[in-house]
Amino acid sequence: MQLALTRKILCCLSLALMSAGCASTGQGAMASPVERPEAPLLAYWPANLWSTRWSSFDQTPDVAIYPSGEVFFKQPTDWGVTPPRLYRILLTQEQQDDLGQRLKALESLKDYYNPAHIKCAPGKVIQWRNERGILQAVELVGGLEPTLEANDRNVRAKAPPAFLAVYDQLVGFNAENTAPFKPERIRLTFAPSREGAVNPVPWPQTWATRVTSATASSENEGFLKAEVSGIHFEDLYAWIQTRNDNGEGVTFNGKVYYILIEDIIAGEVTRTTLPHER
Known part of the structure; x- marks a missing residue:
């Protein structure tokens, strides 16, 4: 988002976490x-x-x-x-x-x-x-x-x-x-399942009908991306979390993926200032 309008909250970091x-x-x-x-x-x-x-x-x-x-x-x-x-x-x-x-x-x-x-x-x-x-x-x-x-x-x-x-x-x-704010948009990554998944379920295309290939690279080969309207945030988050907790994959165009939330894009909100520390 631009400073007074919409700013991306959370950057897409391709190696956000290494093993602990x-x-x-x-x-x-x-x-x-x-x-x-x-x-x-x-x-x-x-x-x-x-x-x-x-x-x-x-x-x-x-x-x-x-x-x-x-x-x-x-x-x-x-x-x-x-x-x-x-x-x-x-x-x-x-x-x-x-x-x-x-x-x-x-x-x-x-x-x-x-x-x-x-x-x-x-x-x-x-x-x-x-x-x-x-x-x-x-x-x-x-x-x-x-x-x-x-x-x-x-x-x-x-x-x-x-x-x-x-x-x-x-x-x-x-x-x-x-x-507090509601997201304007949510950016998703479809990570291909390398070993199959338990009881995969279809991707609800009413959420995002335009699913495209990720930026071409050896690291992102086979990955897809999509954007979903922020009005679906709670439902989408809960739906993906359920799939994750159950180890269930998601099918799209005959292939199985795991869905990841990569970015949350905020809409315009009123600014507030953090009080000084006491």
Whole structure:
């Protein structure tokens, strides 16, 4: 979306998540270059256990912050059973400057940390663009939330302070004084099923009648793309989630695919400003 009209919230990152926990290669979560100028300055994902490129149908970050200071974030509902609520907000200049300083501190970190040496555990991924426009990312394995679990306490105590300084800010966004919005459009990827799928169901073409081939490359061979009107967001999200939970594929033109949500495009909403931290 353009700044005052429609801006893409969440960039299409072709390698948004690399493996975590048992599946980790030790290289952290790296992403391919994003060519679109509206790509976020900063994005955050919780890395799923056994995560791979296509492990989750929702490929969008939980939080995305743009150079303009606009923040887009999701809040789960009903323990993830229903689609997340979507919010946007505008940082003050002071808060943007503070965030910039925190991001500079991230540049000195390695791209992968497992401070408590936990096996088979989910992680957190923070990805950002430095002042030179280079895309960087850091993954940290283990829980960082305040809990009674000894492992989680150990992880937080040993986590790099520069990582925690950004992470705590990102997970601190909430719906208070924010502007909720409905998507204008949803961009989807049809990832071909390499090994077949259980009880595949037909793609409802009333949602998106125009399904086209993805950008030609060896990585995207056989992939398709489509756009769906945002008025279908809740129904579409729940439908894809059900297919994902049941391990069911989707058929289109006689082939079987898994459906991924790649981008959520916002419509125009009233801007609000995040209150100063107390």
